[in-house]
Amino acid sequence: MDFFFNPQGVVLVGATANKAKGGYAILKNLIGGFRGDIYPVNPGYTEIEGVPCYPSVLAVPGPIDLAILFIPASTVPACVEECAARGIRGVIIESGGFAESGPEGKRLQESLKEIRGRTGIRIWGPNC
Numbered sequence: 001m002d003f004f005f006n007p008q009g010v011v012l013v014g015a016t017a018n019k020a021k022g023g024y025a026i027l028k029n030l031i032g033g034f035r036g037d038i039y040p041v042n043p044g045y046t047e048i049e050g051v052p053c054y055p056s057v058l059a060v061p062g063p064i065d066l067a068i069l070f071i072p073a074s075t076v077p078a079c080v081e082e083c084a085a086r087g088i089r090g091v092i093i094e095s096g097g098f099a100e101s102g103p104e105g106k107r108l109q110e111s112l113k114e115i116r117g118r119t120g121i122r123i124w125g126p127n128c
Helices: 022-033 073-086 103-119
Strands: 009-013 037-041 066-069 090-093 122-124
Touching: 009 022, 022 037, 066 073, 073 090, 073 103, 103 122
Parallel strands: 009 037, 009 066, 066 090, 090 122
Antiparallel strands: none
């Protein structure tokens, strides 16, 4: 579980330059204190705060131990699949909108359990 607490590389899916959004706050916190490699992911940007930004997890060039997801719940399962395919060992899901939100959210949360069981990726969340 060291990849959750001492990752060498972190990808932030849902990074944004919009200072009013959580994806910006998370990125600024990483920039301000994380000593490893930081890879923002958002297809709408080529860089944020001087850090190169990538269109997808699969496009990130460097090694990644941990992914932080702050994207709509409906897009989380596909992103977790990408993370598993990329060899990322752990995912922290900041997003809400899962079992607490009703039947569709519960279905999304169950799909995360299926992905975890099939791929072995470790999941922290959702709603972190």
